[in-house]
Amino acid sequence: MKSSLSRGASRVRQREWQTELMRLIFCLVFGAALLVGQIPAQDARNTEIPSTHTHFRMRLYNQRSEWETQKARLRFQILASAGLLPLPGKSPLHPQIFGRIERQGYSVEKVLLETLPGYYLGGNLYRPLGRRGKFPGIVSPHGHWNHGRLENTEACSVPGRAINLARQGYVVFTYDMVGYNDTKQTSHGFGGKSEDLWRFLPLGLQLWNSIRATDFVAALPDVDESRLGATGASGGGTQTFLLTAVDDRIAVSAPVNMISATMQGGDPCENMPGLRVGTFNVEIGAMMAPRPMLMVSATGDWTRNTMKEEYPEVRTVYDLYSKQADLEAVQFNYKHNYNRESREAVYRFFAKRLKGDHNSSAYAEEPFVVEKDEDLLALHDHPLPSNALTYDQIFAEWRAASTRQMNSITSAAELRRAFSYGIGVEWPAKLSASIEGERILISRDGFGDHIPGIFIPGKGAPALLVDPKGSDSARKQAAARRYIESGRPVLMIDAFQTGAAEAPRDRTKSYFLTFNLSDDANRVQDVTTAIAFLSRRYRGVVDVAGFGDARLWCLFGAAAAETAVMVVNDPTDFKGADEDYISRFFVPGAQRAGGLTVARRLAGLRP
Numbered sequence: 001m002k003s004s005l006s007r008g009a010s011r012v013r014q015r016e017w018q019t020e021l022m023r024l025i026f027c028l029v030f031g032a033a034l035l036v037g038q039i040p041a042q043d044a045r046n047t048e049i050p051s052t053h054t055h056f057r058m059r060l061y062n063q064r065s066e067w068e069t070q071k072a073r074l075r076f077q078i079l080a081s082a083g084l085l086p087l088p089g090k091s092p093l094h095p096q097i098f099g100r101i102e103r104q105g106y107s108v109e110k111v112l113l114e115t116l117p118g119y120y121l122g123g124n125l126y127r128p129l130g131r132r133g134k135f136p137g138i139v140s141p142h143g144h145w146n147h148g149r150l151e152n153t154e155a156c157s158v159p160g161r162a163i164n165l166a167r168q169g170y171v172v173f174t175y176d177m178v179g180y181n182d183t184k185q186t187s188h189g190f191g192g193k194s195e196d197l198w199r200f201l202p203l204g205l206q207l208w209n210s211i212r213a214t215d216f217v218a219a220l221p222d223v224d225e226s227r228l229g230a231t232g233a234s235g236g237g238t239q240t241f242l243l244t245a246v247d248d249r250i251a252v253s254a255p256v257n258m259i260s261a262t263m264q265g266g267d268p269c270e271n272m273p274g275l276r277v278g279t280f281n282v283e284i285g286a287m288m289a290p291r292p293m294l295m296v297s298a299t300g301d302w303t304r305n306t307m308k309e310e311y312p313e314v315r316t317v318y319d320l321y322s323k324q325a326d327l328e329a330v331q332f333n334y335k336h337n338y339n340r341e342s343r344e345a346v347y348r349f350f351a352k353r354l355k356g357d358h359n360s361s362a363y364a365e366e367p368f369v370v371e372k373d374e375d376l377l378a379l380h381d382h383p384l385p386s387n388a389l390t391y392d393q394i395f396a397e398w399r400a401a402s403t404r405q406m407n408s409i410t411s412a413a414e415l416r417r418a419f420s421y422g423i424g425v426e427w428p429a430k431l432s433a434s435i436e437g438e439r440i441l442i443s444r445d446g447f448g449d450h451i452p453g454i455f456i457p458g459k460g461a462p463a464l465l466v467d468p469k470g471s472d473s474a475r476k477q478a479a480a481r482r483y484i485e486s487g488r489p490v491l492m493i494d495a496f497q498t499g500a501a502e503a504p505r506d507r508t509k510s511y512f513l514t515f516n517l518s519d520d521a522n523r524v525q526d527v528t529t530a531i532a533f534l535s536r537r538y539r540g541v542v543d544v545a546g547f548g549d550a551r552l553w554c555l556f557g558a559a560a561a562e563t564a565v566m567v568v569n570d571p572t573d574f575k576g577a578d579e580d581y582i583s584r585f586f587v588p589g590a591q592r593a594g595g596l597t598v599a600r601r602l603a604g605l606r607p
Contacts, residue, residue, distance in 0.1 A: 039432050039441050043503065044448025045496065045522055051509035052264040052271065056280040058313035064320040071287050074279060075246055080421035081275040082207045083199030083592050084246075086409070088401060091117050093216055097125060098382075101371060105129055106166035108159075108371060110378040111173070112182070115212040117397065118389035122182025122378040123149065123175030123213070124159070126166035127222065136227035136354040137217040138165055138172045139243070139250075141210060143236035143338070144267060148180035150377075152370045156233060156338040159370040161346070167366060168347060169355065171223050175213050177235065177269060178202050182378045183209075186391050189268045194578045196513070197591040199422075200398045202269035203242075210243040218249060226251065227354045231346055233257050233296075233338030238270045238281070245287040252353040254346045256296040256338050259285040261310055263302035266510075273513035273588035274424045278447075286314045290321035294328045294349040296342050300335035307331050340365050399591070406594035415594075416602055420560045422593025424517050425525045427562040428532045440491070442533050451526050452500045453493035461540030462489040464530050466550040470499015479545050479568070489538055493530050495553060496522035513588060520553065521587045527557025535563040545569050552585045559602035567603045 050056070061067040079085040092114070099110040111123045128135060142158045145151035149158050162172040179188025179202070191201045210230075218225040229252040232240045237258025244250045258265075264281050265271055276284075285295075295311055297303035303310070311329040318327045330345045347363040374380040389397065409415040420426060430445035440455035454471045463483045467474035471492035474480055483490045494501040497519050505519075517525065527544070534542050541564040546554030551571035558565040574580055576596035581587065597607055 039434055039443040040448050040450050043450035043496070043501065045516070046503045046505045048448065049506050049509055049512070050276070050280075050515040052266060052511050052514070053262065054264075054280075054515075056261045056264075056282065058261075058282050058286070058316070060316060061320060067317055067320050074284065074287060076417070076421045077277070077279070078207075078242060078245055078275065078284070080418070080424075080589065080593075081199065081272045082204035082242075083201070083398075083402070083589075084204060084208060084211075085418050085421055086405060086414075087211075088116070088208070088405065090212070090215065093212060095216060096378075099375065099378075101375060102129060103163075103369075106163055108163075108166075108376070110376065110382075111175075111216075112378050112385075113175075113212060113216055114385070115209050116394070118387050119185055119394050120183065120384060120388060121175055121209045121212070123173055124162070124376055124378075126162040126172040126174070128166050128169050128171070131169060133222075134224040135169055135171045135222055136229060136350070137220065137223040137225070138170050138229045138231065138350070139210065139213045139217055140172055140174045140230070141206075141232040141236035141239040142174060142177060142180070143232055143234035143239075144177075145234075149174045149176055150181060150370075150373055154339060155335070157343075157368075157370070158338075159376070160365070160368050161231075161338070161343045163368040163370075164343065164347065164365050165350070168351065168363065170229075170350070171217065171220060173213055173217050175209065177239075178205050178209070185384075185388060185394060190391065191268060193582045193586070195395070196273055196588040197578055197581050198395075198399055198402060199272070199589050199592040200395055201272050203272040203275070206239055206269055207242055207246070210239055211247055214243070214247055214249055225249070229253060229350055229354055231256065231350075233342070234336060235265070235267055235270055236338075238265050241281070241285045241288065244291070244293075245284050248291075250288075250291070252292045252350060253288055254294040254296060254349055255285065256342055256346070257298050257301055257303050257336055259295055259297075259306070259310055259314070260302040261305065261313070264511075264514075271511040271514040274517070276515050277424060277517060282310050282313055285310075286317040289314070289317045290323040290326060292326040292328075292349075292353045294330070294346060296345055297329065297331045298335060298337060298342075299331060299333045303331075402592050403594075406592075406598050412602070415598065416560065416562070419593045419598050419602060422589045423524065423556060423560070423587050424521050424589065425528055425557070425560045427560065428529050431529065431533055431536070433533060442493070442529060444529055449496075449522075449526070449529070450501070451493055451495070451529060453491060453530070455492075456484055456490045458484075458487045458489040460486075460488045460538075461543065462491065462534040462538045463543040463545065464527070464534060464554075465490065465492045466495055466527060466530075466544075466546045466554055467492070468498060468548045468550045470494040470501070472499060474547065477547060483543075489534065491530055491534055493526060495526040495550065498523070518586050518588060520585050523550075523553040524556045524560065524587065527553050528560045531557060531561045531563065531565060535561075540564075541566050543568055546571070549584055555603055555605075556587070556590070556599050559599040565603065567605055570605060
């Protein structure tokens with residue numbers, strides 16, 4: 001009997017020891033998770049407000065796989081910001097090539113391309129004369145020079161570089177930025193809040209034009225489509241590295257005087273809502289890796305630190321591919337430019353990388369004479385085609401095409417991806433949470449957000465409640481009492497800038513929405529983050545109930561969630577017109593992402 005009691009006591013002590021060990025392990029693991037996440041005392045979305053003049057630093061990627069994951073994410077982010085996710089259908093370009101002039105060693109022609117139905121891009125095509133075979137092709141955007149693609153000054157000559165490249169054996173297409181030269185169906189700086197909602201803005205239209213310009217050059221019978229290059233300076237440099245970030249057909253690039261850690265672009269055509277949230281130009285430029293790239297910089301502009309800062313940072317990405325030699329950099333002692341010395345550096349680089357010619361002495365710039373403006377302008381004594389649309393018509397067609405495209409996606413995963421990137425919201429990879437009594441703080445690891453709330457554990461399927469006045473107000477709702485009394489787990493959050501999360505936020509910095517989400521977009525993100533917290537802690541469908549305009553945050557947050565949800569309070573009074581979004585729920589890209597129709601579809605509600 002004594003022996004039996006001893007064995008029983010021993011088993012009890014063993015169970016107690018195992019229980020204590022499990023509790024210790026849980027504390028260590030949970031504590032380690034909190035240590036990794038380090039929930040900030042203040043929300044970084046209020047305290048860290050980047051802008052075009054913030055001095056950024058490149059994140060260090062230790063593994064190629066880590067960088068490839070980020071690169072894929074950034075590509076979706078760029079395309080979504082530009083209004084090009086999914087990519088629009090490629091309608092026929094109907095190229096018009098005319099007005100040929102032949103000079104010593106090259107020819108030049110006028111070009112009109114129909115890059116969207118009824119929308120035309122102007123440019124010039126320079127080709128070698130006296131040579132046979134297929135040539136490398138170069139797309140060459142121009143930047144913010146006074147005369148656009150016709151600029152011919154000591155600081156920059158767009159025709160001069162095209163003439164020299166054509167004489168050297170390249171087919172070169174110089175083309176307009178929107179609102180310049182022949183491409184004037186929109187202004188250069190068009191936009192507004194409705195355009196923000198549909199992501200119909202200069203940067204996106206220009207990026208689309210660059211993609212279609214690449215289509216045009218690659219299809220020319222005298223071009224080797226495996227040897228395509230791109231180069232431009234200033235705003236043309238921005239266009240160059242944005243194109244190479246999303247279009248792998250560009251084999252070699254030379255962005256000039258633009259990849260900077262201290263200036264991200266000062267024009268509407270270089271900034272769009274969401275473009276640089278969590279990133280900046282150096283990281284976008286590094287997306288060229290492992291393809292060969294030449295970074296050209298100047299001591300007299302914002303690329304003055306390239307040789308000691310931006311170039312080494314981009315090189316860390318090339319290191320991941322063991323392709324250090326495929327990234328080159330040069331710097332010249334000039335103000336902002338694409339002058340002769342900069343051009344000659346590009347000639348040598350392209351010759352080596354696209355033609356295999358390492359004889360640098362053979363690529364000094366030859367004298368050139370630029371044709372008169374009327375002999376280069378496609379619309380000089382040549383009208384726009386009869387189907388050319390007005391600005392309002394182009395915008396209307398953009399809206400209609402976007403709606404058709406989003407509604408036609410049949411894959412739920414593809415639709416959710418386009419929707420989530422379109423509104424700038426992500427399903428969190430990792431979360432941290434700190435719980436004291438009923439008070440909780442939740443944060444996405446690595447983002448610095450800080451979501452307070454009230455958390456009441458329970459059993460069964462969890463519920464999330466969101467009130468525009470915060471968690472304390474949500475707890476007073478009758479629905480909260482019913483959930484709590486039922487014993488189910490209940491989370492009530494202070495979504496961004498509500499309740500205890502209210503805090504000062506400087507929204508006055510230049511191109512604020514390029515680098516920062518809108519308040520409503522952040523609220524949607526917080527709802528999605530809260531759903532992720534509950535879904536990883538409990539099994540079952542997460543009920544999501546919003547009150548007032550928080551119903552919209554909940555609907556869109558639930559639509560972005562990669563788990564089963566039940567939207568309890570349907571915002572049926574929200575009709576989804578542009579003015580409704582602008583006055584009640586301003587999330588740039590919401591309409592391009594499918595708006596109310598796609599949100600309801602993803603959330604499992606009737607259209």
